[in-house]
Amino acid sequence: MYTSFDIMDSPVQIPFKSFIQIKANDATPIYLQVIFEFIKAIQLGLLPEGTKIPGTRVLCKLLEINRNTLIKAFEDLESQGFIEIRPNKGTFILSDQKQHQPKRGASKSVEVGVQAFTFKHSSVLESPLEWSNLPLQFNDGLPDLRLIHTDILARLYVSKLKRQKIRQPWEQIQTQSHQHFKKQFFNFLNLTRGLRISEANLLTTTSHEVSLFLVAKLLISAGDYVVVGTPGYYLSNMTLTDSGAKIVPVPVDEEGINVEALRKVCEAQTIRIVYLTSIYHYPSTISLSAKRRIEILELSNQYGFVILEDDYDFDFHLDNNPILPLAAIDSNERVVYIGSFVRSLPAGFGYGFVAAPAAFIKELEKHLSILEPGIDVIKEQVLTDWIQDGEVHRLSKKNKVIYKERRDHFASLLNAKLESRIRFKIPARGLAIWIEWLDSFNLIRMQKKCAENGLFLPKTVLYQSKNFTATRLGFGSLHLQEMEKAVEILAKSLDAVIDY
Template sequence: MDGPVQIPFKSFIQLKPDETTAIYLQIVFEFIKAIQLGLLPEGTKLPGTRILCRLLVVNRNTLIKAFQDLEAQGFIEILPNKGTFILSDQKKKNTNEAVPGKKKLEIPASFTFKHSSILENPVEVSDLALQFNDGLPDLRLVHTDVLARLYVSKLKRQKAKRTWEQIQTQSHLTFKKQFSNFLNLTRGLRISESNLLTTTSHEISLYLVTKLLISAGDKVVVAAPGYYLSNMTLSDSGAHIIPVPIDDEGINTAYLRKVCEEHTIRILYLTSNYHYPTTIPLSAKRRMEVLELATLYGFIILEDDYDFDFHYDNNPILPLAAFDSHERVVYVGSFARSLPVGFGYGFVAAPIAFIKELEKHQNILEPGIDVIKEQVLTDWIQDGEVHRLSKKNRKIYKERRDYFAFLLTEKLKGRIKFNIPPRGLAIWVQWLDKFNLVKFQEKCAANGLFLPKTILYQTKSFTATRLGFGNLDKKEMEDAVAILGSALEALIPSRIAEISGAPLYSLKKQ
């Protein structure tokens, strides 16, 4: 650590000449205490003895004697022609080595606080070259150079005639207007900027909505299997979660009706257009039934459409919010997931009064607005660059989806069944063999392929994985699928499966 003379030694080295303890020992004790408290971190370079003598008002011979004692105990190291350095860890290491088998003591916090078992982060990190995820885009396709130029250009154009608050307010209003128009055009909504809240991420949007809508004990229906992150957010808000099964048409509305008859439901949480994790879209008939049930039983539909950017047909399914004539839908989504982290947005589209209340809470959680980022994205929307980038990326991801489906069929024939989803960056693969997914994960990792536990689904009725293909090029897909095959072969010998008429994969729309 440079600049040793800037360290306020006199604030923590308190010497008392009137005490019977020798001054050099007082110096030793005070330095040890400072080191143990972290006031002098390991590697800190101490001032020269003459400078330190003037700071502490002590005799140089006294200080040298104290330093010799500290060095002997392993708290400092004196290097000729280089200086004196703190070795705070050396003492700990010497102590541990002196007492074999001694465990490091954990010092408890001096205050109590709430602990959450619900919000334990399930995300795993691996340094393996090949990795499946739950459907994330490929960062290698991001136009970072273009964004960087636009960002710098906007920074240079700011006029000094207006205050930063004026620039911020006007820029944000312009962005919201362009963004609401973009949502109306792409998602069939009928909203103004007053119906829109923009946030820094999809997760922040979901958190704010649940904070306002859910009280402890409120009953919230979710489709099962469901989205683990949203379930964590709902549970942490105090919701009592009621799972409703899905089938080939999405959430089972007959089962949902029965639940509504037996309980007072506050919210139905849906990833309607692209159910997470199974990728099944809600059928047209079921969509109308859900809206009717919401009106009949008075619950709110919290529609999460985080993956709208990636659809591969010319007529994408519009969200429930586009058909909501009774204002029962709160629509949460994400924007520009193909852009670098920090450039994407989360948003909420809802009735004006609800948006105003959300803004109060957002002002505490996210008080600042990145004006430059909003101006860049406003230009991208106005110039049509967002549409061009989205179209280009969809073409690339569609090719990857189709090739990934081809590889799964060729390499794992008779071992799996799946449908090709009309949107998204992942395929829901059901395994026809019964085996332990954790052991399967370990076999894959041993061969260089990482399968995070968040994409593994195993119950009594099915064994499945949600395999994201968006982050893999063709060669990486080939290698990854080959490892899946070899790992399965190691667990279960080859066989020819009878699939009861179900296709290995289908190009038809789900």
């Protein structure tokens, strides 16, 4: 479903200790730790469907735990439908769409406790993100914070704050300021993304993640089937799963999500949502072809599913012909469009948004008023001025030149240092390149070699299964000299792993 280790001939070879981490001094019982760690590994794709798990005696030695503890954990995992224990054959990982129905009382949220009270522990929302102090780091496609003019933003914010005069009730000031901001914002979206929305079709939030959380809360009921492209985006899949969705992965090829496979899924079961990163698929950077865009809209009308279109990276179109979202050509109101705004600004200044039918937006506003009851009037006034004055367009144009240069330089370095060992296409948008490795090796071993040489590769950019070995390497946060060092380390580490 997401990042995954190679399925090796012997299950003992799988590096379980690298992702099943048991803490002896933790207050959580050992068997619960085993359950949480296995569920997290399955949902992140570290243990793909069909993977055979070593016998309990072997695995106990690998993890250094008691066999009875492991057996108890496996019984719980089987009752929840994450594994299948086949007599005389072994224990196997089940995929999300083939999981058994949980036994009565089983749940992905387990009651754990401290000395004074119990609480629910989510096995779905365990963060896979890692941090490192190494001098060089790849990420999955983040902008370079060093390019942000924080001094200009600070002056604008302070200036607005000083000029703010309270001459009417604060609630009235908030309402008027927010309405003015939304007017500028929906005009901006209509102009840049080809939408045809009004203020009633737009909800703004403090972040893209909040937008997705709210939409999932309203659209998904427990047990609803949600289609996602695979390989897919681990964070959005976690949000969808936590909302009660049963994830149904559909493969992505050179034209985007496979429509024929999607059609077969729709014929087999009722699909509630098809989640798409249509403009710039995460992680493979593929754009959904024009033909498939039309086909998916037609399938939506035929089978009644909602298209949840996630345009997380529109700000970084590096060519002169930006692809418009499905929402721009949706005439039947079947698309809920979420995205981010000015990702090149510091996190506190960015915005998330939802564009959808007015009735749906009105319902979202009820939930947002509880989750985010206050409005940062000063921030909205600053961004309103930036839109009106054209500063957002100037910033986007300036950054586009910088990131395009970095993309082209990164591609040339990859061709020069790794030409015969990788396959990739230069993306027209976004700040990452999807690289497929042609050699057979273990990505975790290469990750460790890179770290030894001063380059950090988080596990969330590593993708490995029976069919491919790939990485999603973000170039946006590295300047040209840093790129050169990083690619040299990649090539050196690959040589070391291949010779291993």
